[in-house]
Amino acid sequence: SQQGEEDPQALSIQEGENATMNCSYKTSINNLQWYRQNSGRGLVHLILIRSNEREKHSGRLRVTLDTSKKSSSLLITASRAADTASYFCGPQTSGSRLTFGEGTQLTVNP
Amino acid sequence: DTEVTQTPKHLVMGMTNKKSLKCEQHMGHRAMYWYKQKAKKPPELMFVYSYEKLSINESVPSRFSPECPNSSLLNLHLHALQPEDSALYLCASSQPRRTNEKLFFGSGTQLSVL
Secondary structure, three states, rough: OOEEEEEEEEEEEOOOEEEEEEEEEEOOOOOOEEEOOOOOOEEEEEEEOOOOEEEEEEEEEEEEEOOOOEEEEEEEEEOHHOOOEOOOOOOOOOOOOOOOOOEEEEEEOO | OEEEEEOOOEEOOOOOOOEEEEEEEEEOOOEEEEEEEOOOOOOEEEEEEOOOEEEEEEEOOOOOEEEEEOOEEEEEEEEOOOOHEEEEEEEEOOOOOOOOOOOOOOEEEEEEEO
């Protein structure tokens, strides 16, 4: 299995602004998943993008995948205080188990 | 029901105690996982059960003993833990596909070892 590397490690924005966080990985993947974790809680699956997809939307979330650069980005539009959380990416290769990078800690200030 | 339920939510134990963490899901998932997460760090995979059989043990010390009594339940038995084992223990489940396995996580057990 491989883990992604999220960037930046921490991001602080004002409510209503957009938040962008990035994930890089090293080897070819079948899919890449993004998860959110509120402090002291479990992870919540946000979105899965397959290797043959370039962009995917879910509500205020937009995920892109560039397999040539081995990178993905997660955009949260019109952020809210409730979006404050840690965000983890999980690149997944065939038959491998999901592992996570250090994550991006997003703080949305009211 | 899309929930993974973990009990207890909090646990304090001494180094000589024996305790168990429990995890339950009723989504029909046949893969279940234990992760360990230290503060401000990502979850680290400990064990994976697939169809009630242990398929992955990430070199976890024997003081952690997993058990999968049936397809809905996963236990983690703890014995002679060390203070450095204090962490958030997360259970997760999924359908055991080779790819595109979306994980459903419980809220975790916050463990403190004194």
